[in-house]
């Protein structure tokens with residue numbers, strides 16, 4: 001039970017000056033307090049399995065390098081993730097119930113940039129010659145798997161047909177969201193730890209899957225979704241029509257695709273928004289055409305908001321029927337749509353109304369989604385609907401072939417790809433070490449809602465020892481918010497339409513530290529001492545083993561005051577059986 005602020009009457013002095021030494025009052029109790037390490041909802045949610053609570057605390061104390069090292073246990077790219085991750089962690093932040101969610105991604109970005117500007121390095125063991133693992137695809141999933149396997153001592157070779165590593169992070173996401181020096185800086189660290197990169201090699205063409213199977217002990221496949229899904233309408237043979245990925249790739253290679261003054265982008269996802277914002281930066285008037293409503297758009301709401309701020313128009317509930325024009329595109333014939341019942345995607349279905357209308361444009365960019373190139377998949381694995389059939393640890397029906405990222409059935413985001421690479425790296429290590437059993441693996445390793453794992457906790461390398469770990473989320477109701485002030489979150493500053501200059505400005509150190517102080521550190525003891533101060537029996541003591549506190553059960557009456565006064569839900573009452 002929690003009291004409201006009005007009900008709370010804090011005693012003038014909560015410290016007991018005497019205790020019932022004679023009575024050993026502990027024998028009276030029917031419940032006892034336990035110190036418990038719950039998981040914060042943000043940690044549960046992060047697909048990369050980052051110890052957010054941990055790095056919030058470290059940054060608040062100015063321990064930036066330790067914060068960087070803590071993230072690097074889970075995710076090799078904090079500066080990238082702080083920029084492009086859709087920060088679903090913030091959707092479950094307990095602080096949102098108090099006032100405003102903590103800007104976790106901005107703190108992560110700061111930590112990542114700190115690592116880059118201070119040229120921080122990680123130590124890895126020497127690669128063992130006979131522990132050879134091949135990774136196919138140097139996107140976030142492949143790079144993450146390579147990084148974790150290399151840290152475990154594996155000899156890792158990465159194959160990718162593109163000239164440089166990064167996958168969609170390099171060739172899809174534009175520089176105003178992810179500057180190339182940030183991408184190069186973080187990927188550069190993977191070269192430093194002796195991962196062998198074989199770029200310009202298409203597996204299945206330049207080298208066979210059978211050859212990889214013979215030469216390597218295990219193969220992790222992360223070839224992503226690079227096939228633009230096409231439209232089936234009339235007039236697609238006219239000039240002035242682009243596919244999203246080819247268009248974005250050209251721009252990311254520093255070229256300037258020849259687009260006209262008036263661009264229509266078809267689609268409602270993130271690639272549609274990227275194509276529109278890039279076209280705007282190339283000087284065009286841009287309209288996004290989407291067949292459902294704004295609430296149904298798969299694009300991230302912040303991306304939609306920024307596109308609007310940059311002057312991009314949205315034509316919703318409209319679907320193209322035909323591209324008009326002669327040799328060149330001159331416009332589109334569209335049909336007005338309405339919304340029907342919710343379909344399999346969980347969104348309301350677009351329904352044709354039969355009412356057609358025209359708009360003028362001289363360029364059309366098709367951005368309705370991407371699919372895996374099925375010819376690129378190894379023949380020895382099974383797939384359905386372009387998705388590789390793999391279990392929850394990424395193992396395919398070929399036991400030495402694992403898969404991750406956009407080719408398996410997980411959300412298509414950089415962070416989910418990074419998480420899947422880590423999960424399969426651990427699975428490959430277990431498989432090659434002869435440890436069997438998926439159930440056992442899941443029981444021990446999976447704890448988050450996104451199927452994520454925290455290696456720092458597993459390996460015990462976290463600076464915050466988890467003495468009594470519990471796989472339960474810390475709810476706002478488990479905490480005592482009385483101890484936290486109400487304060488608005490940090491202001492995120494944006495620079496709009498200055499070419500390809502980064503839109504979101506870097507926060508200052510002061511802003512970031514102040515933001516971390518808004519974090520409740522849900523479920524983790526910060527040694528605030530409240531339990532010690534408030535215990536009327538004087539039975540809470542410093543843990544002689546080091547971090548935190550313990551309760552002396554000889555004198556604890558089980559009143560529960562300590563648990564009630566713990567601000568962050570790091571304690572719980574256990575009833576005696």
Ligand SMILES: Cc1cc2nc3c(=O)[nH]c(=O)nc-3n(C[C@H](O)[C@H](O)[C@H](O)COP(=O)(O)OP(=O)(O)OC[C@H]3O[C@@H](n4cnc5c(N)ncnc54)[C@H](O)[C@@H]3O)c2cc1C
Pocket residue numbers: 084085086136137138139140141142159160161162165166167168169172173201202203204222223224225226248270271274370376404405406407411412413414415417
């Ligand atoms: C335009 C766009 C913008 C996006 N923006 C965001 C964003 O802001 N935030 C976010 O979280 N997600 C975003 N996404 C989604 C995200 O980029 C993907 O989910 C993620 O990149 C998937 O990672 P991956 O490693 O599976 O594949 P990819 O990043 O696609 O990488 C696959 C790699 O495999 C290589 N490859 C393919 N076939 C072969 C082969 N046969 N042999 C050798 N190499 C091969 C490719 O060259 C590529 O480098 C965006 C997607 C797009 C299309």
Ligand code: SF4
Pocket residue numbers: 045046047048049050052081082085086087088089090104105108415
């Ligand atoms: S990777 Fe994404 S979900 Fe995880 S902490 Fe960073 S912003 Fe949040």
Ligand code: SF4
Pocket residue numbers: 040041042043052053056092093094095102104518519520521522
């Ligand atoms: S307050 Fe801090 S620990 Fe709690 S959910 Fe938010 S960011 Fe995570």
Ligand code: SF4
Pocket residue numbers: 035524525526527528529530531532549562565566567568569570571
């Ligand atoms: S009251 Fe403070 S010291 Fe005691 S368990 Fe909670 S956070 Fe730790």
